[in-house]
Amino acid sequence: MGGKSDIKLINEDGTRIDGRRENELRPIKIETGVLERADGSAYIEWGKNKVLAAVYGPREAHPRHLQNPTRAIVQCKYNMAAFSVSDRKRPGPDRRSVEISKVISEAIECVTFTERFPRTSIDVYIEVLQADAGTRCAGLTVASVALADAGIPMRDLIPACAAGKVDGHVVLDLCKEEDNFGEADLPMAIIPHSGKIILMQMDGNLSVAEFNKATSMLFKALGTINDLQKAALRKKYSPTFEQTETTGGE
Amino acid sequence: MEEIVADIKKDYIYHLAETGKRVDNREFDEVRPIKIETGVVSSAEGSARVKLGSTDVLVGIKMSVGEPFPDTPNSGVLTTNAEMIPMASPTFESGPPSKDAIELARVVDRGIRESESIDLEKLCITPGEKVWILFIDTHILDYGGNLIDAAAIGAISALKTTTVPSSTILPGTENFQLPVNHLPIACTVAKFGNYMVVDPGLDEELIADARLTVTTDEHGNIRAMQKGLSGSFTLDEVEKIVKLSSHIGKEIRKKLPE
């Protein structure tokens, strides 16, 4: 975050390095039920991100000592495939993956009716096959579709998205270059019908006014993303459903 | 974690076999439908996604520059890894590669290395100092039986469509297609009782007593073999499997990407 670069990230007319406007999302496509063995699964292409999510559970919690006698625990494991980034990533969890796994687990726990399944674990696996910034948001967005596919009782789906600051401008949904050379990154996830925030992280430098602009952009975008999640679930059971992807836009 | 197969399921598979059938209506020597897609991951120098029945495997090729091994100063380095990630099966656990994952990686590696598909000397940049390091990363996404064959098809398909990113390392040079000289294809046969079936599906694999993988090249020569599980084969059975593998290898080779 905040590396020096000669790249001009935003042009005079406000277009970004990939041609988008400041509040424009990258193209998003979601598919449900893509794996056979998992209880629920989903796949998302978000800009150049390609992320697969699978859910098993509720099932017996392993290791035993993590069991909670009154409710299910949510164990999310976010992982990046070795070939998902330009410089090959050594297989295995690193500290960043562990932190992302934690905040995603907590967001999922917030909307899941865990009290119905004491002593069990709801295992969520997020695998990034190709990365281009915003993988944790893509991961949580697709994981919530996989959870619905698995029949896990939830209050709502969880749309997630990030906003940031690039060349002094507050923009929506950073791509890789913007994430590497920008001045702030703010991923967020909400419960759509109540607007409550269940995931929020930030790094960089934002004035309060900039922060407010970012969250306002995000709430709007999250509504669009939620519609795409719903459409992806409907599409599996009703092949004649209308819009299942966005080519970009608000 | 082991999966316990219900006795009824095992008996049913045997009864079907007695009448010459398999659970999914295949012949004993028939492979499941194969779907191969290449160039599916742009962050990798080469990639392929293979669906073999319900088994789903993604192989990515990454290339970087490094030092050669001291005993082979003019050779590039080839490394194969397999990740049997927990999403692919309720029986796959998180953590460092299991012995199954390690065996899978090594068998796939052997097929490619022993058939000399990649001329490692062509991957030398500066002898003794700089060579290309080629990583084959196999990611199992959905376990429906017979990971070895699926992974091997994925590996060779990904290699065939790999672009060596020379321009990023040596300014003034151009990227070039990785030269692949041979096309090894692995063919696995599972044995249960006295029945032998090619390309075992999940249920067949779970009840198998023994398993034999034979990797052949385009001339029908044997490049790698691996016997697995704790049962046994007679020499006669092995010879039959070798003959079958060569034939199936030929069929599958036709389906590889150009």
Added chain:
Amino acid sequence: MKTEGKNETGGTEGIRELVIPGELLSEKDMQPGTGTYQEDDGKIYANQLGIKSVRDKFISVIPLNGRYNPRVNDTVIGKVIDVASSTWLFDINSPYPAPLHVTETPWRIDFGDTGRYLNVGDVVLLRVSEVDETKKVQVSMRGPGLRKLTGGAIIEISPPKIPRVIGKNASMISVIQKYTNCKLHVGQNGRIWIDGSIEKIEKVIEVVKKIEKEAHTVGLTESITKYLSVGEKT
């Protein structure tokens, strides 16, 4: 998505509507049934992906997927996964493995002799006898027809789709048994045991998989009957 048609879930309205978790089902004056939850302001939302069902004052959602949630007196098909001196442990396709105690069997078993009667891999038709507040489940073999199953074949489908295999007033299962001459034992936990000739068993498996795939559609019993009778003529 709305499709007109007979509601086979026994509701008083005839619309089959697919709903998504978080979707608002009713603003006020209704009671929350299964698959839904109610907020303090009285609004009722879906909590699972499924088909909306309205019956009198109750709104519920019939889920399209999910593990089996054990209920007392359900008939289930269990698989032995462990054997101890006076109990066996069963996998009943639920988040909770279920123990069977020797006293809940028709046999008189000496301590430690359990392996002689049931072993790992055996499949048994059971009844869920107890489910406590922490979801500890117990099963029993005491009851008519409950026994170890042998021969035939077993198929597993998503538990919420089992009612479609049985059908209203057992209509679907009768059709299947009639056209294939097979006997089916259906467990509420998504497992079905099929007994019959090898060729007919294959047909039953095919049909059950078809039902699972089309479970959310309308007029399924008719289309399956057609499918089976056509097969018979060829």
